Amino acid sequence: MNRSERYRGCLLGLAVGDALGTTLEFRPPGTFEPIDDMIGGGPFHLRPGEWTDDTSLALCLAESLIETRGFDPVDQLERYARWYTEGHLSSTGTCFDIGTTTREALCRFMASREPFPGLQSPRSAGNGSIMRLGPVPMFYAGDPARAIELAGESSRTTHALTVTVDACRYFGALIVGALAGAPKQELLAERYAPVAGSWQDRPLCDEIDAVAAGSFLHRDPPEIRGTGYVVNSLEAALWAFSRSSTFAEGCLLAVNLGDDADTTGAVFGQLAGAYYGVEGIPRSWRETIAHRELIETYAERLLQCGVPHSSG
DSSP: OOHHHHHHHHHHHHHHHHHHHGGGTTBOTTSSOOOOSOOOBTTTTBOTTOOOHHHHHHHHHHHHHHHHTSOOHHHHHHHHHHHHHHOTTOSSSSOOOOOHHHHHHHHHHHHHOOSOOOBOSGGGOBSTTTTTOTHHHHHTTTSHHHHHHHHHHHHHTTBOSHHHHHHHHHHHHHHHHHHTTOOHHHHTSTTOOSSTTHHHHSOOOHHHHHHHTTGGGGOOTTTSOOOSBHHHHHHHHHHHHHTOSSHHHHHHHHHTTOBSHHHHHHHHHHHHHHHHOGGGSOHHHHHHSTTHHHHHHHHHHHHHHSOOOSOO
16 A cells, blocks of 8 residues: 555545544434444534534644645644634535634634644643644654654644643654554554654653553443543544454444544544555545545645655
8 A cells, every 4th residue: 555545544534534423423322323324414414524623624734734844833723713714624614613622722823823822721631633633644754753743732732731732642653653554453552653762752641641551452432432532532543443444344433432423533534544545445435525635635745745754
């Protein structure tokens, strides 16, 4: 499988998981019939294949990395703010949903123009930065240490708590590995990193370290929960990835956890899409996704414009 297939899989996988999960968004486990296909609906009454803020923000981040040819937090925030106020890169043309922490950070940015207005209150440990993360490790995959560092920095524009930053650092490391073709067994090994010593030099906080150590391998629902809390979200996505052998199987496991189902799906989709490649995503789902060509174009451009790979 070539890098292009993995890159397109990563970004399209994010959108597919998001669009699949929106049907069950905000529905507690046990209150719904599990789904087995992309049917739309949900709290925002979306058509099949339309996606939510997870994908919109990921595309804003991708667009910024491509157009500035690097990591520019102010430019990223300007694009997020454009999505919030104008519906830029929305699947429907409007911003119909936004997380509380992201909204507060964007309002702070629009007033101050500061590059890292991310919140640090205990209530801001949500999954709003990990859900959009993919473009950063995609762009910087040729320099894994930089990819991990900037994955964390990309959280700080909206989510500045250590637990959210470290969730992005660890998940960024996993995406870099998947894009490079690392075997699943290696990705799911204890404290995986594509660069030796990553977590010794700058340790992960206890909550994320527990996930990196494999908490998801020894738990099942109801201990595994797809909530908006970043630790639960990361753990649930990795649980689904570890318990499945195809993109479709894992994505359905992820979204059928309910609660913040679109984001559990989006987090799973980034990693699984990079691992299985675009052809591993069911054709019917790929072809249903809104603005699919734009998403695939951005994925290709992240590969072309990003930090060069040493080989392959």
